[in-house]
Amino acid sequence: MASFASLLDPSLEALDEPLTLPPEPTPPKRPSIPLLATAVPVLGAVGLWLLTGSVLSLWFALLGPLVAAATLLDGLRTARRERRRAEQETDAAHVRVEASVRARHDRERDRRRTRHPDVAGYLTRETETWRAVPGRSEVLVVGRGDAPSGLHVTGGGSDARSVAVRRTALVLTDAPVVVPAAGGIAVVGPPVLAAAVCRGLVLQACLASPPAELRIIGPLGVADRWVEGLPHRGAATGRTLAVVGEGATVPADVESYIVRVPLGGPVPPGCDTVLTVHAPDRASVDTGGEVHEVAIEGLSAAQALHAAAAITALAADLPGAGAATAGPIPLGPLLVDAPSKALAARIGREGGSPSVIDLVADGPHAVVAGMTGSGKSELLVTWVLALCATRSPREVSFLLADFKGGTAFDALAALPHVAGVITDLDGAGARRAIESLRAEVRWREAELARVGARDVTDPRVELPRLVVIVDEFAALLGDHPELHAVFTDIAARGRALGMHLILGTQRVSGVVREALLANCPLRVSLRVADAADSRAVVGTDEAARLPGGESARGVALVRGAGDAAPRRVQVALSSPADLARIAEASDPHRPRRPWLPDLPERLHLADLARPSAGGDIVLGLADEPDQQRQVPAVLSREDRGMLVVGAAGTGKTTALRTIAAQVTQPISVPSDPEGAWDAVHELWDDPPPRGSVLLIDDLDALAARLPPDYALELTERLERIVRGAGDHGHLVVASAQRLSGAASRIAELLPRRALLAAPSRAEYVALGGEPRHHVPDQPRGRARIDGRAVQFAVPPPIQAVAERELPPWFPSTAITGFAARRSSASRAMLGLWEEAGAQVMTVAQVAAVGLDEAAQRDELVVVVGDAEDWQRHWHVLTAVRDDHSLVIDPSVGSDFRALSADRALPPYCAPGRSRAWLCRDGLPPERIALPRPPETQRGLTPGG
Template sequence: MTSPLDPRIDEPLSLPAPAPPPRRAPWPLLAAIVPVVGGVAMWLVTGSILSLCFAALGPLMAVASIVDGRRGSRREKRRADAEHAEACARVEQEVARRHERERAELLRRDVDAGALLADERRVWRVPADELVVGRGDVGSRVRVTGGEGERADGLRARASVLADAPVTIALDEGVCVRGDRVTARAVARALLLQLCLRSPPAALAVVAAPEDEDWAARLPHRRADAPDGVHRVAFAVDAAATRVRAGTVIAATDADGVVPDACGAIIEVDGPLRGRLLRGTQTRSLALEAVSAAQAGAAADALAERSGADGRDAPDPQVTLGALEPVAAAAGGARLPVVIGASGGSPAVVDIVADGPHAVVVGTTGAGKSELLTTWVASLARTYTPDRVVLLLADFKGGTAFEPLAHLPHVTGVITDLDGAASRRAVESLRAELRRREARIAGAGARDVSDPGVGLPRLVIFVDEFAAMLQEHPDLHAVFSDVAARGRALGMHLVLGTQRSSGVLRDALVANCPLRIALRVAERAESRGVIGSDEAAELSGGEAARGLAYVRRAADVAPQLTRIALTTAPDLAAIAATGARTRASGPWLPPLPSAIGFDAALARARDEGADGDAVILGVADDPERQRQPVVLLRPGVDRGLVVIGGGGSGKTGIVRLVASQTPDALVVPRDAEGAWDAVARAESEPARLLVVDDVDALLGRYPHDYAQIVAERLEGLVRDAGELRMTVLLTTARITGAVSRIIDPLPRRALLALATRAEHAAAGGDGASFVPGRPPGRGVLDGGEVQFALAPDAASAPADRQRSPEPRPWRPTAEMTALVVRAPHRRRVALAEGWGADVRIVLVDEIATGIPLGRLAEAGAHPVVVAGDPESWQRQWGLLQEARARLPIVVGAECAAELRAVTGERELPPYARTRASRAWLLADGRPPERIVLP
């Protein structure tokens, strides 16, 4: 067995590159020359002959250095070669080890007749989608990279081929075995027997076989015809037999015989159990498997016995629930017996209370586990009323098994694996149900739920694919273990369906499940662990054995073989027609709807006695308390609420909802001018409710200076909301720096649909509460899921209800006015048309230098407007100083950058749109006022 830490078979193995050849050391020229020069110099100075001996040491030392360097290089080369050889050997060992693992995996997956006969647990449990024709060389998933040279190339080639591995062909390809008659027939028998051992008779039929192969007639698969959906196989020894309609043809011919057209692959027998596989232009050597006629006959007899030909596996014929008489409903609350099938000609009865209090149902795929659970639920519903038993169904294998049962009045909910949030809700509801039942029993002074004074129905929880549920939500095991431990007294019972119990159900849970039901299982140990015997593993995989189960109660000496009844659509219709009309109330509240109308939310608020002045926001989901209360906002009392969500999440719908219920609300318009005025008005005249939709987008519409002022004003309003007795509702799609400062003081935050979990967490939400694909208006508020209500149909859009007033058209009334605009020559024409002949327009450039403005006013009785662009006014500095001292000044919005330089005004004027004839009027020392020019 491989360790989980072993590398994957297809993980590349890297060969090291061989060590490069050592570089030849250069001749140490300086080391040789310097002693010579030094020695000669000393001889010239001292005249000593010994100095010349010192000069001779230079060349000798250079030669010694060269020799020593070469010895070191050869030593390093030998070490590097040894390390490279060792690394290559390790890679070769790893290749061999991975080949063994890969071969073992293939042998487990692609089994031949010998492997199946050696392990009867795998008979009829191995899908027959390919045919194993022998063993030989196949392509390997092992890959070797890197390295150079013949050794590396050879290792890569060896790694890419897996020897002695199963060789398969497609099932519909067909195969013909050619060779001497005895060997070819023996190989063909092995191929046919392999298919019959892999697939049960319900999935495979042998529609043709040679008459002299009498063992084939004893196969439970042998029949001349087969219904649709059953794979047809023909065993032939001549071309005529291959004309039978079959999905797979297995033929055997002499060495010179004709290969049938239906056979795409050919096996040529070369010697004893050796051959070659021919497929198109490819040829592959094979080790073949052969079966004698006697061996095949023994295997056929064993298969016939396994299929239930002796009647052992079919104690009762198929039966429907409607054909079985129901048991009489037990009086009181101490028992819940129901019929689930037939055993030995008598009804098979189980009682989850008396035989339980909990049950385990185990069975492989296709054994009939879901049908058993469906029949149990339907039988409870037809025998008892919802005031005696209520049902909670959990399906974790696709959500379709319990779908036909959802309309039964006993069923309080169907939980599926399609919605993880719904599964978490169910867990919280179960915890709440435990607390509720404990309090109810304690309040009645009773010991358990069977006391008539308690008045609670028993709750039976059916779970299909319990293992899949735990895999998705491991924390649920503790909850179900708690229910299992306390369920008997509280009247809560579990019926847990799973394919395997070992490794899934812990001892603490299994100990409380004395009622055990086992359908067909794959392993004897599994059968013994559930019912105490191997019998469930010996059930065949045929259609006739579907729905057979062994039932064992705590007091049973041996398990009882039972035919589980099928529940048909007419059976369910009859139960629903004769059952109770009132749907049971159970522990699991239905999920919040994807849309809640305002009238429905208003009716809930009235039923809960909500304050009439409060604003209805929506309905919250509170499974821990088993309630769904209305969520309110109290204008003038609550500080406020911020709603965060992406596009299409329903933010604007919430604004419409709140605004429709608060006539005196101040809704900030979307246009920048109106928003500026509304925020300024909120500072001077605080409203009971201030609403700003898409505050991040609003700030983005302003230039930097204006955005900063608006953000500061909103931040101040939010911080002073409690003192001003004002409630602020803000919505945003993003939390930028300015938005973060604005919303920080707001105590309540609603998180609607956001694109990613990271955005949800950045907005302040818990990562566990992130649900992708939330419907519009669904979000998290006050720690729980909330569906915001839809605004009334008559409610208008906030932007339509709270439009900012259009700035008043301005006309000069003063004796003289200074006008600063771009392109004054062109604008003079439009202004003259708008004001008429009563207003005289003079351009600054037309006034001679040194002429005072007062002289222009004396020329006529009409108002005079002196117009010019900022540059013209600054060139006529004297006129500009005179205008700033005594005249009203009008500055066009397109000249915002020059407003301070021209007028000397320090205060930022009200925001005005450019290219919309907007301007500012500065007169009598008042702050700038926004106006409209013609």
Template structure:
């Protein structure tokens, strides 16, 4: 069939047949007879002027006048022109009548032809779809599946579009509407667009839509060609597991159809190629047909450089799985004796054969496949633990799914429950997650959750031991032990150990003690050599293997080389070998296929109560302090709650509290990790005694100095000192101030704890003296960090770093923690500015000539103070003439020269030193102690009087917020 769609150039009509498209003629696609349109009305030639008829009355009138001499006879001459006019009018009237009749006949003919065209197009379209059916028509008409059609050839329908029609319309000359009708008749809409199957098809487009279109092409080929026409090769994709159910995967044939995702890797040697490529990627070699999918109902097919618009067919995953299952069932019924043990086995058939009869002695016997007879395994009698090996694409995951589903179908939740671990992408067990027997599905997509779930098995072991001891039962078989068996199924055990090598000991311990406790392991792995250690291997007597790449792996599991070799063209996938400890040789069988409807049916018919979960839910992203309040042991002695601890190995979550006499706690983490929230949580619990050290360096200096000089009194509840971002705060001080500030904080930490007082710090990094503070705090809580290197630098375990940690998530003593949130926590406000200072009497002012100093002097002078230069004052000029408030102004080196005046003012008067003169402070005051810290360039100064300590003041004309 030649069936191109309309070219994307948009020109009218349908392009001529592209040679690359399939050409498979259909017998008599349309009736032979032509459809004929009536010709349009043709205007008749204009009639000649009736000269003779017009002249005769004129001549007669003249002759009559000559004979009679009557002037009235000449009026007869007027008949000539009247006759001429009447003849012309009559001809026009006749032409109009003929035209109207012709138009009515033409409209009637066109309507009849249009109906005939529509009818013939319908029949023609049905004939084409009968020759080239798509998936929908093949599924709808069961007789068309695997039916040989001599006109069909080896083609596949890529969609529906416009093709040339065999209907032809003739006639209609001089009718402008006939041309459009002829063009419509020549084009067949909504017809199948078929291309040669062996030309190679590349499907390019968005992943979801292109995947659905590619599924339709593969399924169409499998529906049209019976098993044996070709062997199906497919990528090992968890998204397309339905491919494994197709009978074409299990039959050897001369030709191969390769279905690949993401390129043509492995498809070069195939006879037929269907490749799905992502947007923007070039089509792989060997694909002459390129199908570019724009949406569910729009695509372009490119063949030999010509592009045509089509509407593709798409099939969903669930639909594909259902069709694949139907084909597998059809193949099993039609070719039951052809494939031997290689024919597809459906789990539903095994359910029907085995029934749901209970098993004696508390075993877990189920049928998981078929040889010449059903093949059953008993995890209790043949185990208690099992190992399943197989290379990628061998069907290992399908075997595990079948085994779990068979156990769920036959036993209630009182008898068996499951913990499923998938470490190959998280999709192998996804369809089993909703079964009542399954207590949880863990994947490698959540490393933290997977680790805590596995570690919860330690607590499960202890819980089962305590339950057996409580009831006096010896083991799980004792009637007094009302415990369901727990089966732990791991897909890709090697990947689990690669991420968490410390769990090897846990699985070894579980394997050793699991039989008595009713805990069983089913471990799936690609190979066992170098993965399963001897202590664990000795307790895995039930062994199954699918195809493995290395003969050594086959011998390790089965004792023979039977399972060694590549997965051939479909026939070996799903073929497994079973060897129990009592077997003299492995037994070969076909693993049963579990369909989606099997999972639904088992879930609907499950019996028993909701099973106990083996681990608690993960820590929430937010924990309210009100839910974690601890009861007080006495008046005001309730312990400080930090958050909620997660102990999966104990199967518990408990409040994280600070010891009563702990002197300090430090919270370490990046910005946004929840450090400030942690301090607010502590503050909310000691609202009457919490003291915040401000973030402002001046206020922080004063507050810490006060705490060191006069510790907190003993109020109703123990004191609490809170310092946020201590590393950033220390970094804002000059070196000498930073050292003094850190020393005072160390003194606070050393003095805390005895009376219940707690110093709580937060920091981002351990730099310099901050590390000493952290060492003095006995409790270190590590929150989220920006990188693994920062996590390790703060003392964390490299394996415990989590790049996706939510605010407040961290560790305390190596245990996962979520910091609590207090809704009523007090937030520290801004620090008060220093007092504005004005001279009261004789005052010395040490300053450098700066705009701020000049502004202060102007303000003092405006307020009535007298300003005297130091040189003039020392020389006695105006000393006696000035009384009241006098300000003696000089720079530091000038004051050093006039040491007598400096000593005079320093001994009995106020000495004001601008903060810009900080380096000369000690020399000018003869004081070894540092004055209160001042921000430079902000109009700060120190006022020192002989009778008191220096204090920080604000110079006039300086903004209060500066």
């Protein structure tokens, strides 16, 4: 059970900032006796007496007590003056806070009375009757009394005045006391007083909810006959309110009831609220286990009859009241013999006749307003079907948009008239919308200029009229305010170009600007929540007073430019059968599409047309909304190069594979360090023929996989190769994840750039993109090339080429030097050479017996030593290096130049792969693969 305090509207409780009381005045400090000032004259007098011997000098000693007394009296006077001033300031602050409490209580009381009026409040403010206020119809005002206030007062002390102010601030006097309408209200008291209170409660419920939302039932007593005059008594729909007289039984399964109970009589079981009347102006209300005294409102029988007559008259004059009771109107019968002139459409009925609106005669543009559940989307669907039923796609086409992700328009895509259905635009989609709509305006202007016509009514013009329908227009402008200028431009120029806008929105006031609204003379309003919106659309408050409920759904007010007052229309409801019948009977000709769908998220290379000549390479499909087309994006051989840049997993490698699939013999720089080193040096020594395509994947990672000296030489040579690509007729395509260091210098040499997705907007801009083009979750392979969105094509699958492995190298000359760090791995590898027939000797042993004698042996000799051993016996090193073969293990790579007498870097050897350098016959060093013993294959390598 809800407590009494919880029935208050929380939106009314936050009343400005809290008020703060001043603290209690601090008592002034008592003045102290100036002992030093008292003692100084006494001591001075005694000193004079001792010096002069004159007794008269002792009179100066009296100055000490006199100064002390004067100082003490002055301190007491000052303290009394400060205490009076503090008391005056505290009193003034109390007065200000008390005045603020009264003023804020007045505002809070007015807000509560406005939100929850009693019968007198409804009758004095007619605009409040049947106004859609959240929560109003769920409670009833049983009187006025004390209620918890949302005002908070802090500070102050424990004095009675501060306590009284804080206590007063917590209680709002003479406030509306509300109780739940559901669950039952029992009015206990003398028959005359109880009947007067019940009349007030029943009328209050009828003034809060229109007949379509509330129906009154129950066994009426003699005192309740006046209820028969209320329109709610005969309503067929809405929640039920039972009015039960004394002694009657409450009907079962009612949502709420008001029952009169005599003094001492039993209250119906389960009744939530008991209102006991003690006097004509006083009662107590028991709800939620809490009892409060209230001042009640009662009406005489004559007053009740007068109020009921006013409500009945209001219901009779209410727009849509007659239509609301007629039930849904099917669209199908209305389309028989429907007019086919201009853009006239039968959307429903006005009384007994079909209601026709014409976008050409009444427009050229329209605004449709209506709150959620009023039937706005159904009206727009009916409007589209009514036009499609009488016109071919050669006469009218539609672009439909719902920017709250609705599905009302999805089924209409089956109509050949519908050129596109748009939902949930993001930032990129909004820009496409702007560019596409502006392109449509330019295209239509060009078509008119081509035949020399002023507008589409010229018989020489063969342009279908384009109707752009936007549901939830306010949501669109809230997310993309820049679109307002585009729609305003279309509204201003659309009539001559044959472009028409139908803008649906829940709110108009403060959302749709006057420049746009002025060009939309056709206005349609279903039920709206605010009278200001009703006035902005149809010029009256009537749309805000339309009945709610399911039975009144689709009741609309229509007002054209020439109408003196809005017309009441019951909108027809379409069915799937209507849609299927119209789609089947329509001309299958599809209109030109002003709006193309977004690029596909996956695109196969085989689905794209290849360039007929010139050797151009297809990259994918480019989106050109400003030209209203999507065309293949190509890379010309004359472009010299392109950089594909983006985060990991965005499709960089796939893009390079797409290019490679269209080239006869592409030259690729492998991703492994050894392959990359070899490929770059091969390109350096032997440039490829003119017309070749060089592909470099993960440009920024190549150098990172190499030691600093190798990385420096690789990037320098690669930079020179790319720089000279244009002169040699090469096309270079590289990919990278980040642009820094040498990669950024090489990237600057590539004139074109394909920018894929980046993790953040800042990184996207750092890669060279524009902030407005950043899309965090764009599909894999989606890029920006030359300002256009491009979806890279996916090449057909190809069989992966296995990496070429070097065969194990074994000694084949009489003497082979082997420089390596002493390790178990190197010893194991030497064991394999021994098994192959070689004899292993140390450098010291060879130096002792002589190299010539060792060379005369029948077996192949392997001379082994670390870098220090070889350099210690330099004559052996020189002889082996000049006349035999020298194998240098990477474990002594830091001494390579000293051992090989070669200043150039040797081919890169990746660690852990049993690589070494072979120097022989004065040739440049070459990379070889050392044999791997079984344990080495499990992790031990020479030099490890």
